[in-house]
Amino acid sequence: MRLLGSLGALVLLAGTGCCFLFVPPFGLPDGGSPPPVGPTDAGQREPPQLDGGGPSDVVGFVEAVCHVNPQEGAPGTLVTFDGEESNGSPGATVVSWFWDFGDGADGGGYTTNHVYEDAGVFRPSLTATDSAGASGSTNCPTVTISQPGP
Numbered sequence: 001m002r003l004l005g006s007l008g009a010l011v012l013l014a015g016t017g018c019c020f021l022f023v024p025p026f027g028l029p030d031g032g033s034p035p036p037v038g039p040t041d042a043g044q045r046e047p048p049q050l051d052g053g054g055p056s057d058v059v060g061f062v063e064a065v066c067h068v069n070p071q072e073g074a075p076g077t078l079v080t081f082d083g084e085e086s087n088g089s090p091g092a093t094v095v096s097w098f099w100d101f102g103d104g105a106d107g108g109g110y111t112t113n114h115v116y117e118d119a120g121v122f123r124p125s126l127t128a129t130d131s132a133g134a135s136g137s138t139n140c141p142t143v144t145i146s147q148p149g150p
Contacts, residue, residue, distance in 0.1 A: 062094065062136035063087040064128040072144045075117055079143055081124065084110045088130030098127040102143070116145040 065085040070077065083097045099107045101114045102122035116122060122143040129135040 064126045064136045064138040066126040066140040068141045086128040089134045092130040092132035096129045100125045
């Protein structure tokens with residue numbers, strides 16, 4: 001499966017269930033073939049072969065987009081997370097949003113709120129999944145919660 005673009009192809013290595021390989025439009029730097037990936041022992045599947053592409057080779061790509069407001073505050077500050085601008089793969093729409101607030105808590109929905117109870121620097125993230133089952137993740141802007149001065 002591959003996602004083609006002007007900068008090359010992002011290829012899902014079939015049979016691995018986990019891995020992508022970027023192939024530049026001009027081929028691999030050494031001019032050779034991609035390294036074998038996947039089971040190669042006797043009785044197991046052979047590594048996937050990259051073919052010329054085609055309709056069945058297109059994979060989805062989800063662009064997770066998050067906004068955080070405010071990005072600074074004191075403990076107890078209500079922070080709003082907005083992922084409404086996330087985009088599904090062609091022909092699909094984003095149907096679920098999973099938020100990791102960076103403090104051990106998580107949430108769902110294209111917009112959600114979270115209260116940071118403790119001071120610290122938090123690195124929230126968003127994973128968006130579309131109606132085709134494709135997903136994408138992004139790190140959101142850092143949230144800094146500070147104790148008020150004396």
